[in-house]
Amino acid sequence: xxxxxxxxxxxxxxxxxxxxxxxxxxxxxxxxxxxxxxxxxxxxxxxxxxxxxxxxxxxxxxxxxxxxxxxxxxxxxxxxxxxxxxxxxxxxxxxxxxxxxxxxxxxxxxxxxxxxxxxxxxxxxxxxxxxxxxxxxxxxxxxxxxxxxxxxxxxxxxxxxxxxxxxxxxxxxxxxxxxxxxxxxxxxxxxxxxxxxxxxxxx
Amino acid sequence: xxxxxxxxxxxxxxxxxxxxxxxxxxxxxxxxxxxxxxxxxxxxxxxxxxxxxxxxxxxxxxxxxxxxxxxxxxxxxxxxxxxxxxxxxxxxxxxxxxxxxxxxxxxxxxxxxxxxxxxxxxxxxxxxxxxxxxxxxxxxxxxxxxxxxxxxxxxxxxxxxxxxxxxxxxxxxxxxxxxxxxxxxxxxxxxxxxxxxxxxxxxxxxxxxxxxxxxxxxxxxxxxxxxxxxxxxxxxxxxxxxxxxx
Ligand SMILES: Nc1ncnc2c1ncn2[C@@H]1O[C@H](COP(=O)(O)OP(=O)(O)OP(=O)(O)O)[C@@H](O)[C@H]1O
Ligand SMILES: [Mg+2]
Numbered sequence: 001x002x003x004x005x006x007x008x009x010x011x012x013x014x015x016x017x018x019x020x021x022x023x024x025x026x027x028x029x030x031x032x033x034x035x036x037x038x039x040x041x042x043x044x045x046x047x048x049x050x051x052x053x054x055x056x057x058x059x060x061x062x063x064x065x066x067x068x069x070x071x072x073x074x075x076x077x078x079x080x081x082x083x084x085x086x087x088x089x090x091x092x093x094x095x096x097x098x099x100x101x102x103x104x105x106x107x108x109x110x111x112x113x114x115x116x117x118x119x120x121x122x123x124x125x126x127x128x129x130x131x132x133x134x135x136x137x138x139x140x141x142x143x144x145x146x147x148x149x150x151x152x153x154x155x156x157x158x159x160x161x162x163x164x165x166x167x168x169x170x171x172x173x174x175x176x177x178x179x180x181x182x183x184x185x186x187x188x189x190x191x192x193x194x195x196x197x198x199x200x201x202x203x
Numbered sequence: 204x205x206x207x208x209x210x211x212x213x214x215x216x217x218x219x220x221x222x223x224x225x226x227x228x229x230x231x232x233x234x235x236x237x238x239x240x241x242x243x244x245x246x247x248x249x250x251x252x253x254x255x256x257x258x259x260x261x262x263x264x265x266x267x268x269x270x271x272x273x274x275x276x277x278x279x280x281x282x283x284x285x286x287x288x289x290x291x292x293x294x295x296x297x298x299x300x301x302x303x304x305x306x307x308x309x310x311x312x313x314x315x316x317x318x319x320x321x322x323x324x325x326x327x328x329x330x331x332x333x334x335x336x337x338x339x340x341x342x343x344x345x346x347x348x349x350x351x352x353x354x355x356x357x358x359x360x361x362x363x364x365x366x367x368x369x370x371x372x373x374x375x376x377x378x379x380x381x382x383x384x385x386x387x388x389x390x391x392x393x394x395x396x397x398x399x400x401x402x403x404x405x406x407x408x409x410x411x412x413x414x415x416x417x418x419x420x421x422x423x424x425x426x427x428x429x430x431x432x433x434x435x436x437x438x439x440x441x442x443x444x445x446x447x448x449x
Contacts, residue, residue, distance in 0.1 A: 104291030107254055108305050108354075109281035122295050 001172075005157075009176055012153035015071060015143050016180075019078035020136045027083050027135070028128060031090025032116065041091070048084035056081065056142045060149045074143070074151035081142055082135035089131025093124025126195045133188035140181040144173065205268040206231050207362055207394040208253055213262035215248055215418075222248055223418045225262070235388055235395040237405035237426070239440065240415030246398040247288065249415070250364050253396060254283045266362070281309065284355035286368040290347045292339040298324075298350050299335040305358040316357075323353040327383060344371035349380065356387065363388070363395040369404070381407050402429075402440045414440070 030048075034041050051059070059077045067073040097120050105115045121128075147155025157173030160166070206229035215223040223245045230236045238246045251257040252264045255271040264271045266279060292301050302323060303316040311319075321331040327349040339347055348371050355363060365384075369377045385408060388395050399405050405412050405426065412429050414422040416436040422429075429437060 098289075098291070098294075100287060100289035100291035101293060103256065104285070104287055105293070107256060107280055107283075107285040107287070107291075109277040109279075109308060111277060114308075119293060119295075 005172065005176070008152065008154050008156055008173070009180075011071075011151075012140075012143055012155075012177065012180070015075060015078065015146060015151060015153055016136070016139050019075050019139050019143070020082055020132065022075070023079045023082035023135055023139075024086055024132050026079065027086025027131070028090050030083070030087045031128075032094065034087070034091045035094045035120075045084070045088060045091075048080075048087055051080040052084045056145050057148060060145065064149060069150045071146075071151045073149055074146035074153075078139050078142060078146070082139050085131040085134040085138070086128070087131075089127045089134075090124065093127030094120045096127070097123045126192055129188065129192045129195065133185060133192065136184050136188060137181045140177060140184060144177050204232060206265075207267060208396065209263075209265040209268075210249070210252075211263045211265065213249070213252065213259045213264055215245075215252075215257065216260045221418060223259075226420050227262075228413055228420060228423055230394055230396060232394055233392045234410045235393075235397055235408055237397045237399055237409030237412045238415055239399060239402060239405045239412050241400060244415040245418040246400075246415050247366055250366055250396055250398050253362075253364055254280045254285055281305065281358070282360050282362065284358075284360040284363045286348075286351050286355045286363075286365045288366045288370065290339075290351040292347055292351060292354070294339050296338075297335065298337050298339070298342070301339070301350060302353045302357050304354065309358050311358075319357060320353070323356055324350075326387070327353055328379065329353075345373065345376055348372060352380075352384075359391075361394060363393050365395060365397045367398060367400070377404075384408055402444055405429075 030044060034044060054062070056077070059080065060074065063073045063077050067076055101119060101123075102115065105119050110118070143151075143153050144155035144158055146153055147159050154173040154177045157169050161169030161171075161173065208230040210226045210228050213223060213226040214221065226249060228236070238249060240246050248257055252259060252271065253266060255274065255276050258272060266274065266283075271279060293304070296304070299317075299320055302320040306316045306319060320335065324331045324334055329346060329349055334342070334346070334350075339350070342350065348368060352365075352368055355365075368384075369380045372380055381404060384397075387393060388408075397405070397408055399408075406429065409426045411424060412422075412426050413420055414429075414432075414434065414437055416434075421436050422432050422434045424432065430441060432438075
């Protein structure tokens with residue numbers, strides 16, 4: 001039992017890590033793209049919004065004909081799910097950078113890339129991180145449902161517990177998942193607060 | 204000698220409004236031209252054309268004889284020091300990093316940047332040891348503006364654009380800042396475009412004054428002649444010096 005718990009926790013972690021990392025990469029890139037292409041905002045944010053609105057079980061279901069059954073499909077679904085908070089926060093964080101700051105960066109001869117790397121991303125870091133935190137916590141929860149399509153993870157205990165009306169089994173899945181979400185929230189929250197005070201940069 | 208800056212029949216339209224109309228003037232090497240005008244008269248728009256942040260709808264702005272549209276924008280901007288109305292300091296950079304930014308982009312070595320930053324702060328009467336490690340949020344508005352001036356001067360550009368640089372200073376500090384400005388521009392032979400809505404300031408810092416009124420250059424001439432200028436807007440500005448005289 002303990003062995004199985006250990007395996008399932010690892011499976012769960014792997015699934016969550018893969019999904020949130022991918023969602024962060026795609027979401028941040030997408031958000032940056034949207035700051036430069038205002039015309040694409042309704043389409044991309046709309047898409048990500050719809051993805052988030054589809055009930056998770058249904059989203060898993062939709063993906064089965066496309067990607068088959070198993071962990072890959074689950075990760076794809078989780079990424080689609082986590083995309084919106086990251087993308088939306090990246091866009092909002094960069095847009096909230098003071099126009100005068102952007103203007104003076106431009107006037108000092110910084111390139112678009114330098115402005116992004118040295119000005120916009122550092123100033124938006126807190127907001128982006130808040131999006132990543134929301135995405136991570138949601139993914140940890142949603143990943144329990146992935147067991148329904150054979151992706152493993154802590155959901156295995158929960159579904160098995162429901163099927164056999166065994167509260168102990170259900171809790172064995174639910175409690176570690178909840179703990180994982182709380183811990184992730186605390187860790188990412190700590191990073192966010194650390195970035196609340198501006199960090200010195202090199203001269 | 205080619206003027207450092209030339210405006211040639213420059214117009215600018217945005218949102219269906221004509222914001223600048225057929226602006227023509229020149230700024231010669233070593234000269235300070237003040238653009239004087241009320242709020243909304245188009246001063247900032249004209250100034251931002253010099254470093255290609257705004258492109259004329261028609262006409263041409265030339266810097267060192269070359270149209271701003273023909274310059275690679277970053278090369279043009281790096282040789283111009285720009286102090287913007289709202290300071291635009293980087294909130295996540297210390298004073299040291301803010302001032303050192305352009306020299307760093309230009310590839311100066313750190314020791315030289317440090318020495319330059321200290322020299323500039325000293326010249327602007329901010330004690331380097333007290334201020335270098337602070338963030339903009341830890342400065343008063345007037346101190347921020349002076350750091351903005353130091354940042355614009357850091358890489359020693361020959362051409363300076365000042366947009367209401369001393370707007371947030373109290374009258375005493377403001378007068379000092381104006382004297383420092385004169386010292387820098389006169390002693391180092393800088394060319395400057397200085398935007399202000401304060402006639403007193405324009406008279407003090409400028410060799411020549413250009414008067415902007417509703418997007419048009421209403422009058423331009425030596426600062427000393429402004430007090431005798433015939434234009435109605437010039438008269439209104441003179442009255443602003445002494446309201447009792449109206
Ligand atoms: N991109 C733009 N689109 C539309 N209107 C603009 C744009 N830029 C400036 N304006 C308008 O042009 C006019 C001149 O603006 P500008 O900022 O040049 O004035 P200013 O003389 O610098 O005023 P102030 O002393 O208040 O700074 C204003 O009426 C402003 O609203
Ligand atoms: Mg202005």
